[in-house]
Amino acid sequence: MTGQRQTRQRRQIFEVIERAEGPLSIAEIHEQSRRAVPNLGIATIYRTVKMLHEADEIHLVSLPDGETRYEKAGLGHHEHFRCRVCKQVFDLPDCPLAYLSGTTTKDGFLIEDHELTLYGRCAHCQ
């Protein structure tokens, strides 16, 4: 936890992100945090998430359909899977593309990094 002061709100927001199985949207973080801290305002979510993001304690994940989500940092490189049925986003531990970093394509693009999102059906929704 970065930030100068520990507050109930910050602890709660961080805990919600910590415990998630995949990246969460601002609305999801708000909703889940409110269960423990009812009056928690949306501005506090934005401010805290921004702070955590700048302190590199959480990472931004943006899905190809434009949704912005956040997940805790330190998970190592991994990819995301979005279920087309239940709409949940899961983390996938393996990355078949690690070899890409540092290579140059035949068109002269130097690849430094990449982000991959897979779509389909999760085990539960098949």
Next chain:
Amino acid sequence: MTGQRQTRQRRQIFEVIERAEGPLSIAEIHEQSRRAVPNLGIATIYRTVKMLHEADEIHLVSLPDGETRYEKAGLGHHEHFRCRVCKQVFDLPDCPLAYLSGTTTKDGFLIEDHELTLYGRCAHCQ
């Protein structure tokens, strides 16, 4: 071109997207279309892009930092490369992941589709 009527505005907007080398943002489409049709309003861009998107004549591409862009349909499966220096987005014809579709991960995720964005430096900016 879908839509019931051919207008100067629609032709221009579609032409801008057609001629682009990579996906364009709404602002870029607006700016470039205005060169030929000066009074063209932003609402027309949004309405036309939405119409083209629904008619499946253009595709939505959303980058991991949350930017929404559009490019003409029918390009076949391909990936995107974003230059960290000049911020342009290019199309990359080859996809090292075509084999993924239809496979199931060991966690039981059935992969139907994927979207990959590469980051680095384009030939010009190295």
Next chain:
DNA sequence: GTAGATGCAAACGCTTTGCCGCTTA
């Protein structure tokens, strides 16, 4: 006690909608 955090509401920027005059077919 005080700097910093929160909650509320106002401000902001991007996107969408309503309206009316204009244009395409």
Next chain:
DNA sequence: TAAGCGGCAAAGCGTTTGCATCTAC
């Protein structure tokens, strides 16, 4: 000529900011 379309301005909506109050330290 009439339904569709474009331009403008207002409305929406998610995000950010200002400010007074409250709280962690």
